[in-house]
Amino acid sequence: MNLILLGPPGAGKGTQAQLLQRERGLVQLSTGDMLRAAVASGSELGKKAKGIMDKGELVPDALMVGLIRDRIAQPDCAGGFILDGFPRTEAQAKALDQMLAETGKKLDRVIEMEVDEKALTERIVGRYTCAVCGTGYHEKFKRPKVEGVCDVCGSKEFVRRKDDNAETMKTRMAAYRAQTEPLLPYYSGRGVLRKVDGMASMDEVHRQISGVLAGT
Numbered sequence: 001m002n003l004i005l006l007g008p009p010g011a012g013k014g015t016q017a018q019l020l021q022r023e024r025g026l027v028q029l030s031t032g033d034m035l036r037a038a039v040a041s042g043s044e045l046g047k048k049a050k051g052i053m054d055k056g057e058l059v060p061d062a063l064m065v066g067l068i069r070d071r072i073a074q075p076d077c078a079g080g081f082i083l084d085g086f087p088r089t090e091a092q093a094k095a096l097d098q099m100l101a102e103t104g105k106k107l108d109r110v111i112e113m114e115v116d117e118k119a120l121t122e123r124i125v126g127r128y129t130c131a132v133c134g135t136g137y138h139e140k141f142k143r144p145k146v147e148g149v150c151d152v153c154g155s156k157e158f159v160r161r162k163d164d165n166a167e168t169m170k171t172r173m174a175a176y177r178a179q180t181e182p183l184l185p186y187y188s189g190r191g192v193l194r195k196v197d198g199m200a201s202m203d204e205v206h207r208q209i210s211g212v213l214a215g216t
């Protein structure tokens, strides 16, 4: 099963992709995580992407399409994947259609996560992740079971993203509205789009997504 999770910054795409990965063995393909790994490694891609990401703007389509084309061709994606953060523009959506057609794969569902804009900034500003395994947390909505210790790997180191602040959030939201929201009618017209209530609790959102997937 191949899925796209679509929604604004902070909608919960990464949170739900991690749950689906654990539960169903689908591979989470987070373009944001891939770019942050490229920045950390100092690769050419990372050097090009860093300033753009820090400002909250979108990295050029050609770079993003190349990244996903290589990734979905890897053997671990043969059993299904969850795209988290891609596509974000019409050009990326069209390139994805083409790469799926070329490799004989299909897109089963696009899940839109609807969240009020006011809630998004609170989610983004309170977010932090485990520095070792990348598990996501939130100061108010998802604290580790033992304070200061990652539930999954036991690490005591956590990191925050440079772009997770109220100012950069305005640019990220503007990019979402102008360039990514138009993908909703694109996928609705093809009959693959389903909506879930991203304002619900994490468990409830997961239940709603499972309900959508049960119907595929």
Ligand code: AP5
Pocket: 007, 008, 009, 010, 011, 012, 013, 014, 015, 016, 031, 032, 033, 035, 052, 053, 054, 056, 057, 058, 059, 060, 064, 084, 085, 086, 087, 088, 092, 123, 124, 126, 127, 128, 136, 137, 138, 139, 141, 142, 163, 172, 198, 199, 200, 201, 202, 205
């Ligand atoms: P990316 O990393 O994809 O960021 P994003 O889309 O802004 O999304 P986020 O990761 O911020 O949010 P999320 O929806 O995953 O929410 P999460 O689950 O963490 O992209 C970063 C940058 O990279 C972009 O700005 C761009 O520059 C570049 N980029 C990436 N892909 C690109 C592409 N395809 N093309 C061009 N450029 C690209 O949840 C947020 C917080 O809320 C967490 O703390 C979580 O615990 C909490 N939370 C989650 N669900 C709930 C809930 N139901 N209730 C309460 N709290 C919740």
